[in-house]
Amino acid sequence: MGIETAAADVIIIGSGVGGGAVARRLAENGVKVLLLERGDWVPQEPDNWSVGAVFFDKKYTAHDSWTDKTGKAFRPNMYYNVGGATKFFGGSMIRLRAEDFDGLEHYEGKSERWPVRYADIEPYYQQAEEIFTVHGDDEGDQSAPPRSKPYPYAGMDHEPIVQKLSDDLRKIGVSNSAMPIALDYRARGKCIRCRTCDGFPCKLEAKGDAETRLVSPALATGNVELLTNCLVRRLILSPDGKTITGVEVDRAGEIAILSAKVVVLSAGAVNSTALLLRSATDAAPRGVANSSDVVGRYYMAHNQTALMGLSFRPNDTVFQKTLSINHFYLGEPGFNYPMGHIQMLGKLQGGMLSANVPFLPKIVGQTMAKHSIDLIAFSEDLPDRDNRVTIKDGMINLSVNRNNLTVHDRLVKRMAGALRRVGYPLVLIKPLIKHSTSHQCGTARFGDDPATAALDPFCRSYDHKNLFVVDASFMPSSAAVNPSLTIAAQALRAADHMLRHDFGITASAQLS
Numbered sequence: 481m482g483i484e485t486a487a488a489d490v491i492i493i494g495s496g497v498g499g500g501a502v503a504r505r506l507a508e509n510g511v512k513v514l515l516l517e518r519g520d521w522v523p524q525e526p527d528n529w530s531v532g533a534v535f536f537d538k539k540y541t542a543h544d545s546w547t548d549k550t551g552k553a554f555r556p557n558m559y560y561n562v563g564g565a566t567k568f569f570g571g572s573m574i575r576l577r578a579e580d581f582d583g584l585e586h587y588e589g590k591s592e593r594w595p596v597r598y599a600d601i602e603p604y605y606q607q608a609e610e611i612f613t614v615h616g617d618d619e620g621d622q623s624a625p626p627r628s629k630p631y632p633y634a635g636m637d638h639e640p641i642v643q644k645l646s647d648d649l650r651k652i653g654v655s656n657s658a659m660p661i662a663l664d665y666r667a668r669g670k671c672i673r674c675r676t677c678d679g680f681p682c683k684l685e686a687k688g689d690a691e692t693r694l695v696s697p698a699l700a701t702g703n704v705e706l707l708t709n710c711l712v713r714r715l716i717l718s719p720d721g722k723t724i725t726g727v728e729v730d731r732a733g734e735i736a737i738l739s740a741k742v743v744v745l746s747a748g749a750v751n752s753t754a755l756l757l758r759s760a761t762d763a764a765p766r767g768v769a770n771s772s773d774v775v776g777r778y779y780m781a782h783n784q785t786a787l788m789g790l791s792f793r794p795n796d797t798v799f800q801k802t803l804s805i806n807h808f809y810l811g812e813p814g815f816n817y818p819m820g821h822i823q824m825l826g827k828l829q830g831g832m833l834s835a836n837v838p839f840l841p842k843i844v845g846q847t848m849a850k851h852s853i854d855l856i857a858f859s860e861d862l863p864d865r866d867n868r869v870t871i872k873d874g875m876i877n878l879s880v881n882r883n884n885l886t887v888h889d890r891l892v893k894r895m896a897g898a899l900r901r902v903g904y905p906l907v908l909i910k911p912l913i914k915h916s917t918s919h920q921c922g923t924a925r926f927g928d929d930p931a932t933a934a935l936d937p938f939c940r941s942y943d944h945k946n947l948f949v950v951d952a953s954f955m956p957s958s959a960a961v962n963p964s965l966t967i968a969a970q971a972l973r974a975a976d977h978m979l980r981h982d983f984g985i986t987a988s989a990q991l992s
């Protein structure tokens with residue numbers, strides 16, 4: 481095992497939305513980047529759009545094993561590949577509300593105030609929307625934050641059944657708007673509005689994921705070297721504990737130590753935590769970047785429930801994820817507490833239901849899927865110091881007690897009631913709470929005070945000045961909308977800060 485000085489200025493660990501955004505921004509400004517990714521490229525192949533391969537065989541899901549709070553092992557729904565989880569995400573790319581940054585009073589407690597205000601991050605939201613080709617329109621969304629420019633692309637049209645749902649909800653007083661969504665549905669764009677988007681990789685490279693919008697353009701600059709199948713095992717600290725001097729990697733059993741001036745960690749909120757904790761030394765006995773003892777704590781992943789409204793009329797919608805409901809985001813008359821956000825799911829198919837509910841006969845699943853309209857409700861889960869990721873017996877342990885469920889139930893009841901009133905007499909509800917990892921965040925929070933935060937407001941470690949953490953770990957609250965646009969925006973902001981302060985580059989190229 482030898483030390484190799486990477487021919488790069490910056491090592492980035494993880495090629496998801498956080499790592500990819502930093503790689504692209506730095507590379508487009510002439511900084512040399514070495515991008516380390518434990519997985520491989522997702523092949524473009526017929527199985528990309530196969531319900532059997534994706535949902536039954538879990539062909540693309542990582543073969544990982546973690547334990548839960550009872551010590552029971554489970555296979556988390558993780559994706560280790562170039563582009564990370566965004567290769568499989570639903571494409572919803574939505575801004576947090578301005579109020580989310582201020583620390584909201586909730587029914588069961590308080591969410592954390594962010595060390596930045598919405599105005600600080602707004603220009604980066606705009607850039608991220610342009611990079612990811614977000615289609616959107618805030619008309620009908622009373623909670624939408626102010627924007628410096630309109631969405632880069634017009635909102636996606638609803639198909640007739642969703643249009644009727646939107647109109648009927650408005651008639652009963654439930655406001656709604658277009659779902660901000662990242663795909664290439666521009667004139668002559670690659671997207672064909674297919675049925676297999678949410679949960680599937682895009683066979684046509686039309687989805688705005690971290691591979692197509694960040695990693696590939698970063699590689700095209702010639703300033704990035706990407707090592708796939710390269711598992712980072714440990715960060716190495718200088719004897720005084722102040723600097724990251726190397727990164728220990730395992731490539732098919734070959735161990736090496738790579739080094740660069742700056743190290744950017746973006747392995748996802750759980751895996752970044754695992755790396756920081758596993759890298760403990762005498763100089764950092766609680767783990768790297770963890771003098772505050774917050775690393776691994778305050779894990780959040782949203783309270784999530786799927787709703788299926790069933791009607792006698794078949795639902796022939798192909799691309800269903802076009803509607804967003806923020807009517808209850810900040811509460812409702814007589815109840816002044818945030819409740820959350822609701823959006824359409826990609827159209828459920830019979831096979832997807834049978835994969836999730838094994839005892840359901842196939843024919844019943846198919847009939848239900850044919851007649852259902854499918855939504856998902858998200859509510860904020862509150863930061864709890866004892867909800868945490870640790871390493872136990874060498875394995876990742878995720879120990880979580882859910883909170884703020886009263887308002888989540890209220891949100892789900894309101895939505896189910898509204899669906900019944902607009903022609904869906906039977907509404908099935910499935911809480912998605914157990915082992916929820918899709919919206920993982922919060923495990924290395926940023927903040928103004930090094931005693932209570934691991935990272936400064938630009939995601940730089942308070943303990944080690946040449947280390948940044950830019951995945952969803954930095955989020956001190958989960959808010960109630962999907963996280964990836966916020967991760968991308970903050971990663972671009974952190975990259976601009978790196979350019980100025982670590983490389984003396986003042987004018988960062990604006991991404992097209």
Ligand SMILES: Cc1cc2nc3c(=O)[nH]c(=O)nc-3n(C[C@H](O)[C@H](O)[C@H](O)COP(=O)(O)OP(=O)(O)OC[C@H]3O[C@@H](n4cnc5c(N)ncnc54)[C@H](O)[C@@H]3O)c2cc1C
Binds near residue numbers: 497560573917
């Ligand atoms: C099915 C699904 C649907 C979703 N839908 C949406 C949606 O519609 N909208 C939205 O905003 N969000 C959605 N999300 C969540 C969103 O995808 C994530 O919040 C986001 O991708 C997280 O990005 P990240 O960069 O923090 O981490 P990741 O995407 O997890 O990236 C981390 C990367 O690091 C790599 N890595 C991990 N450990 C190591 C290591 N030790 N060494 C080297 N590499 C390592 C991983 O392989 C991975 O590529 C969805 C998630 C899932 C699973």
Ligand code: SF4
Binds near residue numbers: 671684
């Ligand atoms: S809907 Fe468009 S972006 Fe999504 S998988 Fe289909 S072609 Fe790709």
